[in-house]
Amino acid sequence: MTDTLSSEPDADAGEPRDEAPRRLTPHASLGRAVMLVNPLSGSVGPRAEAEAEAILADYDLQTQVVVLEAGNFDQAIADAFAAAPDVIFVLAGDGTARSVAAKARPNGPMIAPLPGGTMNMLPRALYGTADWKLALRRALEEGEPQSVSGGEVSGEYFYCAAILGSPALWAPAREAMRTGKVRLAWAYARRALKRAFTGRLRFSLDGGPRRRAEALVLISPMISKAMEEPDGLEAAAMDPSDASQAFRLAANALFSDWRHDPAVSTRPAKRIDVRARSKIPAVIDGEPVLLKSEATVRFIPKAFRALAPRPPAAEDSL
Known part of the structure; x- marks a missing residue:
């Protein structure tokens, strides 16, 4: 887990950064962000933590990058919400992204599910890319709060x-x-x-x-x-x-x-x-589930708030 603040001096150089921070989106108030990373998920990879920190350091934003490890998922997600960030970025599998979005609900922090899973249905719909680095920058520079509708069946939420x-x-x-x-x-x-x-x-x-x-x-x-x-x-x-x-x-x-x-x-x-x-x-949303023999599916007009460009740059539609 690493805390960074892009406006602080460059620790390696021992002096302030020469380059000014990149411009954050004018459409959302962003002061603090938490990013959850699962390096073992889908197309994420072992370098994702360092790559995420490097990108986030380009912005005048207080950030915390948390690596999800076996056995600490639930606690790490709970800690992310307890930190009361403006946005939680999720670079993990489709199931983890759904779980975080379901926990946020409409009154929680904005959620930015980045493409780190196998099918990446929700990230593709929001950011129009399977490149998580590009999706992260689009959220940071073009994003605004957007109400995402979805559905619920037997306690399972879906957004695609x-x-x-x-x-x-x-x-x-x-x-x-x-x-x-x-x-x-x-x-x-x-x-x-x-x-x-x-x-x-x-x-x-x-x-x-x-x-x-x-x-x-x-x-x-x-x-x-x-x-x-x-x-x-x-x-x-x-x-x-x-x-x-x-x-x-x-x-x-x-x-x-x-x-x-x-x-x-x-x-x-x-x-x-x-x-x-x-x-x-x-x-x-790409995750196999076995439902009971009777089920009710409900439409949820405002399931959670996403930080994404408007209109969503959907790469794929169904």
Whole structure:
């Protein structure tokens, strides 16, 4: 754990820095920041702590960089909130970023989830890049407080998308295809298809009539291509009637906009009640989760405040 203050003298040189601090964003009041770093996560790497300190030292900002180690995650996160910073930067996996954002809620400090995980769905949506250093500078120099909407199901919060049902494993298949890992993508797709038709979902939207589907995809307004206003989650019901349609839908999910598939229907919703005969496989912002056989998904208009450029520079939308 290291404290730095960019306006202090350069300890190595023994005299003040020659260069003036870089300009912080005029859209947010930033005096103190905490940055949580997990060097073992995704694409972070062992040099991330030193690299983060070097970047933060360019700004007139009191900062604290905390390395997350096995066994100290919960305490380190609690200490970060106890320090009452203006913003908490999170350079860690997708699950850690979700946990910190969920703890912040709308009244907590701003959260800046940097791309340090595998899928990086939330960071990509906010900063439009998979480069955490670029995302950090964009937050520091262009960021402003933004209310991020999302959803909640069985105590799990999501800010990009939740996939419920047997095709949930199409999400890692799509990510593998995005990174050029074609064989891995089809391996994920085949595994998802083997589980298809083993247990269909029954669901209702906002108390409406109960329907059946192979899977539900619930997408936050922040990254939905189909929604212009944050007035609910985009609920997309996937309902292939046989194996051939399932293969076509899987291909569309990998290669194109799956909304154009005739087996998909979408509409906004604020409450989604879901039932199945057995536990429901799901992917919540890229993290696999096994839900109970009955679950309710709620839309949260203001889930937490992010420090991000406006409008969000989303690299990818769903």
